[in-house]
Amino acid sequence: MKVIETKLKDCVVIEPTIFRDQRGFFFESFNAKRYEENAGIKLNFVQDNRSFSTRGVLRGLHYQKKFPQGKLVSVISGEVYDVAVDLRPNSPTFGMYESIILSGENKLQFYVPPGFAHGFCVLSEEADFCYKCTDFYTPGDEAGICWDDSTLNISWPISNPILSDKDLILPTLSQIKCDLLSRETD
Numbered sequence: 001m002k003v004i005e006t007k008l009k010d011c012v013v014i015e016p017t018i019f020r021d022q023r024g025f026f027f028e029s030f031n032a033k034r035y036e037e038n039a040g041i042k043l044n045f046v047q048d049n050r051s052f053s054t055r056g057v058l059r060g061l062h063y064q065k066k067f068p069q070g071k072l073v074s075v076i077s078g079e080v081y082d083v084a085v086d087l088r089p090n091s092p093t094f095g096m097y098e099s100i101i102l103s104g105e106n107k108l109q110f111y112v113p114p115g116f117a118h119g120f121c122v123l124s125e126e127a128d129f130c131y132k133c134t135d136f137y138t139p140g141d142e143a144g145i146c147w148d149d150s151t152l153n154i155s156w157p158i159s160n161p162i163l164s165d166k167d168l169i170l171p172t173l174s175q176i177k178c179d180l181l182s183r184e185t186d
């Protein structure tokens with residue numbers, strides 16, 4: 001496996017080693033020992049998620065407040081533009097984002113640490129998306145930032161995305177900044 005650093009502290013891209021033969025391919029999509037030794041991912045994953053979306057769907061940018069989730073995300077089939085935003089107030093890269101194209105073809109994985117917001121938009125006709133989480137989904141703890149926040153200025157490759165009702169009314173980063181800072185001192 002190859003681990004590629006990003007400009008955001010602790011957020012890495014993983015290129016798994018793919019074994020191909022006449023039958024097709026094989027790869028380890030997770031291995032606790034290797035992912036800790038090579039990519040520094042020490043937290044245990046406790047929940048696996050899968051979502052299916054069609055072209056133009058944008059999910060995000062989501063995070064959990066009291067129970068932050070680290071996410072190891074990848075695409076089984078299709079192609080997405082995936083985004084992580086550093087929301088850790090004490091981080092040198094607070095408020096910055098990283099993006100990557102994930103696809104069934106490139107088989108890349110993106111590790112989005114706890115304390116980040118995460119989202120993606122679908123570039124193919126359909127996308128089958130999967131991710132492991134380091135904490136459980138906690139209804140009521142969910143939060144988000146609007147995808148088109150001008151401060152973040154994310155270079156989304158689509159316009160007029162299809163959003164959930166919940167994602168249509170998310171606040172901006174500046175609107176949640178006080179909340180993030182107050183939680184840091186709790």
Ligand SMILES: Cc1cn([C@H]2C[C@H](O)[C@@H](COP(=O)(O)OP(=O)(O)O[C@H]3O[C@@H](C)C(=O)[C@@H](O)[C@H]3O)O2)c(=O)[nH]c1=O
Nearest residue numbers: 049051059060061062063071118119120136137164166
């Ligand atoms: C995220 C999640 C949702 N649900 C339920 C709640 C709801 O009825 C339905 C759809 O939920 P959502 O609209 O929040 O799904 P979605 O918009 O796909 O939310 C996900 O977006 C991506 C970008 C992430 O990073 C994830 O952490 C998660 O926030 O599924 C669970 O049961 N468990 C979960 O872990």
